[in-house]
Amino acid sequence: MPNSTSQIEAWLAFDVSPLVPDEYAAFRPLVADAVAFFVERLPLPRLTELIAAQCALSAEACAEERLVTLISRCPTLHKLSQVVARDRRLAATLRARLQALESMEPATPVEAVMPIIRSELGAAAVSDLRIESRGLAEASVAVVIPFTFEDPHVGHPVNGVLKVLKPQIEERLEEELDIWADLADFIDERCMHDGLPPVRCGEVFATVRALLSKEARLDHEQANLRAAADFYADSAKVQIPAVLPCSTPRITAMERVFGTKVTEAGHLCDARRKDLAGVVLRELVAKPIWSPKSSAIFHADPHAGNLMYTDDGRLAVLDWSLVGHLDKTEREQTAQIVLGALGLDAVRIARAISAMAVEEPDEAALREVVAQAVGRLYRDELPGLAWLLSLLGDAMFKAGVRFGEDLVLFRKAILTVEGVAADVSTCTSLSQVLPLSGGAQLLREWARRCVAPPASRAFATHVSNLDLLTLYFAAPSAATRFVSDRLFWPHHDKWSEGPPPG
Incomplete structure (x- = not known):
């Protein structure tokens, strides 16, 4: 029978709750209890091993060191730590400890x-x-x-x-993965x-x-x-x-492969580090997005330990055990979301999200989420990747929209890649790289567009000539509506709750 949380904490000699960032302070007791829930359900020999590892640390060992020692002996926790190690919302000391697990x-x-x-x-x-x-x-x-x-x-x-x-x-x-379903129920x-x-x-x-x-x-x-x-x-x-x-x-x-971890290429000048960060973003995120293939493979575990700057100046991508595939239909609907955002067209956005869902979503809840997202555009947020990821996250967690597991995985991979690239150089970002690479791709396919059927989306940019023409004619109306609403709608402070009425 599982032991009590207090017993587990006493055996492991530390409390993880102080490591939770301040903005999530309300979740600290839950995080501590969730860790205990996981550990106490491991078989006794594993639990004994974890306790022995904690006892081997010095009495002055900090909570971060004790957590890393625990994680390093649990492969599923180890993998999760690699995913969040570059999340800049975490405390810097904790991130540094977790990053040590990227390549032990x-x-x-x-x-x-x-x-x-x-x-x-x-x-x-x-x-x-x-x-x-x-x-x-x-x-x-x-x-x-x-x-x-x-x-x-x-x-x-x-x-x-x-x-x-x-x-x-x-x-x-097998021992650890069997615990996860029960852990999810416990957290809920x-x-x-x-x-x-x-x-x-x-x-x-x-x-x-x-x-x-x-x-x-x-x-x-x-x-x-x-x-x-x-x-x-x-x-x-x-x-x-x-x-x-x-x-x-x-x-x-x-x-x-001979080289160094991309985040440890300190011998490079600032310009070379910026170029390297750009390569990371273009190859791991932009390339799968702007691929003309019906199914584009992407690396689903792109933490810094799997990315090397080689001795001959290339980006080596290691450990392909976890991959996903982006379906072209999903990429086409994502493009429709962006086009809808550029035209301030909430109906178009909601329709595209519904088409991406694996089952019929709650339309009322989805409309509310989309209205809030369009409202953010009215307060000067650009319809870029950050806006798109926020919208998809809200659709999942607020409206209960279920996307395919590969799309969810790609969303997580993007966040990881952004964190790695930021640690390589802060002089470039995905919000710069993605539009530039998409624009370059649009120019390269222009000749083919001249002879393509109007509704064909058989392009790496995933939009048809008809889509572009629709945006062209909708742009003046959207711009006029945006300016007039900004000038005459008095409740600017509520734009985050949705677009102006009308």
């Missing part, structure tokens, strides 16, 4: 995984590899071990890495009991749970690596590690 020093000895390597590759193949005695890095579910081998086709040693699942990692993931019930705004984390937890369960399937990652290499084949500034033939379902063998 290997704690799993090579000797512990050698039986797996011999079993998977065979003794003869292993004898042809010079496997180093120390791991290169450690992820939430695997350890990365460097090796070299003689390739007769190139005539010199080739550097590679073996990504090997940690011993018993499947069991640990506590929010209701404590009078807190509903978090509605059940669907998000279910999505993350499904994706994390794939991380231990290295054969899936190998397929994703090959798909990513194909997607980025025309990007000279991006390197995707090549998969080597000796890979197995439990081991990914791939070429070794």
Whole structure:
């Protein structure tokens, strides 16, 4: 039977609630109880291991250090921490601690995984590899071990890495993931009991749970690596590690990438750092958005530990165990939302969101959310990516709109990429990169538009000539309405609640 929260806190010797940012102070008791809820439901041997790790810390260890020690031993918490490590709403000290988990020093000895390597590759193949005695890095579910081998086709040693699942990692993931559904119910019930705004984390937890369960399937990652290499084949500034033939379902063998984590490329001048941040934003966000493909792959776990600035000046994107795919129809409807925002057309925006939903939404609640979003445009907020992400978030959490899991995942990936890029350079942002790359794409496809059917959206910008013509004729009316409402509607202070009446 689970132990009480107070017992767990006593055993782990720290309280996580002070680490919650001030703006979420009301949630501090809930966060502390949620951590205890998770930990106390782990099997006794795991719980004993966590307590021993806390006891090994010095008596003066701060709460951040104790939390990181806990997270590093729980693969699902480790993965979540990587996602939020670049969230600038968190305290700087906590972010710094979490960022250390993006690429941990290997704690799993090579000797512990050698039986797996011999079993998977065979003794003869292993004898042809010079496997180093120390791991290169450690992820939430695997350890990365460097090796070299003689390739007769190139005539010199080739550097590679073996990504090997940690011993018993499947069991640990199963133990932790089984807790998540109950944890979501617990959080929802506590929010209701404590009078807190509903978090509605059940669907998000279910999505993350499904994706994390794939991380231990290295054969899936190998397929994703090959798909990513194909997607980025025309990007000279991006390197995707090549998969080597000796890979197995439990081991990914791939070429070794030499470089530094993008956020640690301090040797670059300001201009080069700005360029690097731009590459991160263009390749990880803009490229999937402005792709003409019917399904565009994107990296679903783009924390800084998976992004390297290579010795030859490229962006290497590592760890493709978690990916998503953006359907072109979703991108077309997203473009309709932006066109609707430019024309201050709430009906068009709501219609596009409904088309993106996986089931019929609550129309009244959705209209209210859209009205509030359009109202923000009346108080000088631009209809850019920040506005769009805010609208989609409100549609999910306020109107209960259910989007496909890949779209939800891409929204989270964007927030992670923005945080990483900001840590590389504050001189560029997605609000600059995305419109510029979209405008450049529109110019490149102009010749094709001259001979395309008026309603065709078979373009990387996802809008038809008819869409552009409609916006052209609607723009004067929208501009007139915007100016007149700003001049004559007296209740400016309520624009955040919706557009002017009329």
